[in-house]
Amino acid sequence: MIIKELIPNIASGFEFEVGSVVLLQFWGENEDLDVLDNFALEIAKKGSIPIKWQYSREFLKAYFEETPEKYLSFPDKYFSMFKLCDAVIDICMYTPPKPHPDFPKDKIPFYRDYMINLMNSVRDKEIFIQVKLPTKCNAEASGIMDFNSYEVAVIKAMSVNYNELKTRTRELHKTLEGSKTVEIQTKDKVLFMSVDNRSWFKDDGNGDLPAGEVYIAPIEDSAYGQIHIPFAFVNGVEYKDLDMSFEKGRLVECSSHQLLEMLRSIHPDSMVLAELGIGLNDKVTELIGYATLDEKCLGTAHIALGMNTMFGGKNSCPVHFDFVFTPSNLFVDGKKII
Numbered sequence: 001m002i003i004k005e006l007i008p009n010i011a012s013g014f015e016f017e018v019g020s021v022v023l024l025q026f027w028g029e030n031e032d033l034d035v036l037d038n039f040a041l042e043i044a045k046k047g048s049i050p051i052k053w054q055y056s057r058e059f060l061k062a063y064f065e066e067t068p069e070k071y072l073s074f075p076d077k078y079f080s081m082f083k084l085c086d087a088v089i090d091i092c093m094y095t096p097p098k099p100h101p102d103f104p105k106d107k108i109p110f111y112r113d114y115m116i117n118l119m120n121s122v123r124d125k126e127i128f129i130q131v132k133l134p135t136k137c138n139a140e141a142s143g144i145m146d147f148n149s150y151e152v153a154v155i156k157a158m159s160v161n162y163n164e165l166k167t168r169t170r171e172l173h174k175t176l177e178g179s180k181t182v183e184i185q186t187k188d189k190v191l192f193m194s195v196d197n198r199s200w201f202k203d204d205g206n207g208d209l210p211a212g213e214v215y216i217a218p219i220e221d222s223a224y225g226q227i228h229i230p231f232a233f234v235n236g237v238e239y240k241d242l243d244m245s246f247e248k249g250r251l252v253e254c255s256s257h258q259l260l261e262m263l264r265s266i267h268p269d270s271m272v273l274a275e276l277g278i279g280l281n282d283k284v285t286e287l288i289g290y291a292t293l294d295e296k297c298l299g300t301a302h303i304a305l306g307m308n309t310m311f312g313g314k315n316s317c318p319v320h321f322d323f324v325f326t327p328s329n330l331f332v333d334g335k336k337i338i
Helices: 002-011 030-045 057-066 076-083 105-122 136-141 147-158 162-176 257-266
Strands: 021-027 049-054 087-092 127-132 181-186 189-194 201-203 213-216 224-234 237-247 250-254 273-279 301-306 320-325 329-332
Touching: 002 030, 002 147, 021 030, 030 049, 030 087, 057 105, 076 105, 136 147, 162 201, 162 213, 181 224, 224 320, 237 257, 250 257, 273 320
Parallel strands: 021 049, 021 087, 087 127
Antiparallel strands: 181 189, 181 329, 189 224, 201 213, 213 273, 224 237, 237 250, 273 301, 301 320
16 A cells, blocks of 8 residues: 555654654544554654554444433543643544544534544644545545545655755744744735744644645734735635735735635634745645645745634634745745745
């Protein structure tokens, strides 16, 4: 299996202290448990202690379907088990926490409570890695219909030399840390924003995979000007040649009335410019409409609308939409970065 062949290289990017207890949360079925085993072995080779934990959609469907409701509430001591680990790796054969398509609808509230408590018990870990493997389930969840192109692109991205990626990422992170202003030029448009007193984050193999970016939450009311986005996929819909205008950090005009109305209908704060990122993975060489991968492409940048509280921002919102582009120029504190 191609996925198993990727695992040693993927694990080479992980950085755990010797003796760390690492919780491997496997979101997959029994027939793929060898993937979990291979990750556990690689973690052990690095001197850490793996704990294997599986979330099979088939089993969870049966569990919540057949267990009486009075036994479907989990005590606090159950979730306290997860708090003992030092780091967490989500290994995703499907996109969590989406349940089985035939999951009993009357049991959804119990499942939701379980997942909320689970996430709360592990969210404060210093190292939290999510590996989205190139499966048909993940492709479909991302709105990608051409699985072969998706699989090839993700495998290529995960085959990056992580030592070189870490060097490239850390050098740029060092350059950007402590910066105050950003200017982005796209075609004949210019967008400005402030990043003063905000921290840059790096994703170099110890965060979301595919890896390869530095990113920041700009000051929420700071963005003003215009930007051109050649194409974007938002909620499964493709948009081309987007011209977007910002005032006081919020999207106020867009060449696509459909996109603007969709954003307005979701949440008022889905209009806030929430992120700026710069792609650094030299194995991502083309944009395929999968934002999680496209935003890592070397030479590109991306902005996002919506939530940014997970990386130092203040905009609490139920959505986060990325828009990837290749800037004509990108300046940070007047220094040309791209």
